[in-house]
Amino acid sequence: MDKRLIEIRTALMKGAAPAVRELVSACLDKGIPPDRILEEGMVSAMAIIGERFKRDEIYMPEVMIAARAMNAGLEVLEPALVQSGAKPRGKVLLASVRADLHDIGKNMVAMMFRGAGYSVVDLGVDVHEDLILEAIAEHEPDVVGLSSLLTTTLPNMKKTVETLEKADLRGRVIIMVGGAPVTPEFAEGIGADGYAPDSASAVERAAELLAARGQGLA
Ligand code: B12
Incomplete structure (x- = not known):
């Protein structure tokens, strides 16, 4: 090296x-x-x-x-x-879920999205589901990305998806989840739209999901 x-x-x-x-x-x-x-x-x-x-x-x-x-x-x-002067390809809202203080992986995901020409709103760590709801109303993102690194905070990821469902936001935003303990099965089980194992594939998966909804600019 x-x-x-x-x-x-x-x-x-x-x-x-x-x-x-x-x-x-x-x-x-x-x-x-x-x-x-x-x-x-x-x-x-x-x-x-x-x-x-x-x-x-x-x-x-x-x-x-x-x-x-x-x-x-x-x-x-x-x-x-980050590409300079590129038109945003979509808006992504990111958060580490409630009680989870890990942010390195989320920050890498944010960086990859920015690098691919998306605009990113990063809510930080330990973000309560109600706050995510408010932020969606304020920023109107295309994709919401949730990160969790602890098995003990996985239920809060589920709770967040349920909260968005109750608020009738499922049709309006694509929910993606990730973090070391998150598996594709878990993602599907809690009703997330997408999962990715790393930051590069997170961007690819988001582009696919947006294209499937006819929102992709790729
Ligand atoms: C750094 C770290 C910390 C730091 C975090 C600092 C920070 N600013 O992030 C500190 C010291 C604060 C910390 C605290 C704790 N930690 Co810690 N920590 C880690 C460690 C060493 C590295 C995590 C990391 O950054 N990985 C590197 C990044 C790049 O990888 P990543 O997060 O997985 O992200 C990638 C993918 O998962 C994906 N991704 C991530 N998010 C998202 C989101 C979306 C939407 C998508 C699509 C993809 C995606 O893309 C990323 C880039 O490729 C891990 C061990 C490990 N090997 O993972 C333990 C680890 C996660 N911690 C652990 C524990 C137990 C704790 C504590 C409970 C310790 C304690 N006794 O207090 C506390 C909990 C604090 C809290 N409430 O959150 C355990 C979790 C065990 C478990 N199964 O739940 C681990 C696995 C260590 C271990 N083996 O025991 N920790």
Whole structure:
């Protein structure tokens, strides 16, 4: 692997946010493709962090500072992935569901959508279903993407879909779900319109679902 990408990975694992920012920026200046920086430098670091956390080799504070460094790197990387001047292909509303504080995966999904020319409204983490309802009324998105990383917050994802159903919004928005514990079966079981295992396929799946509704501009 490129030495500079290894440096990003090392800095990210140490949680050195300013160093990650600088290194990502330097790699972009050198012409390293943003998707390589993301996958090889950054996502690989979070995968190692996840393994170490699982084996009790590191604890919450270390994971938190690594996550902060990851998000710092994502901020620098994002403009490089976003097409300039492209007409929005649709509007996507994203949220990590109630009681779920994980946002790295959701932020990557946001970045991929922006990069593909969608406008994105990101409601953040721990978002109550009622707030999602209000945000739909305010922003009128085409797609609502819900993220959950905990088995304990999966019921809140289900609750959110039910809330949108009760408010009669099912015909107006496409509901997509994702996050490590979410499976295609679970997605179907709670009545979501779509599921994707990663951020790149999330964009592809959204485009398919929008095209099926005759809304796709692709
Ligand atoms: C980072 C992290 C944290 C950080 C989060 C910081 C942040 N800003 O996000 C902190 C330290 C806060 C944290 C806290 C906790 N965590 Co944690 N955490 C992780 C860790 C290490 C990495 C998660 C991550 O970012 N992955 C990288 C991203 C890129 O992957 P991703 O999220 O899956 O996203 C991809 C796809 O799933 C998909 N996707 C994601 N969202 C969406 C949405 C849509 C619409 C679509 C289509 C696709 C999609 O696309 C993404 C990109 O490809 C995982 C371990 C792991 N290996 O996953 C544990 C993990 C998720 N955490 C876990 C636990 C238990 C906790 C705590 C309960 C710990 C505690 N004892 O307090 C708390 C809960 C806090 C809360 N209420 O949410 C468990 C969950 C176990 C379970 N089955 O429920 C895990 C699996 C660790 C473990 N093995 O035990 N955690």
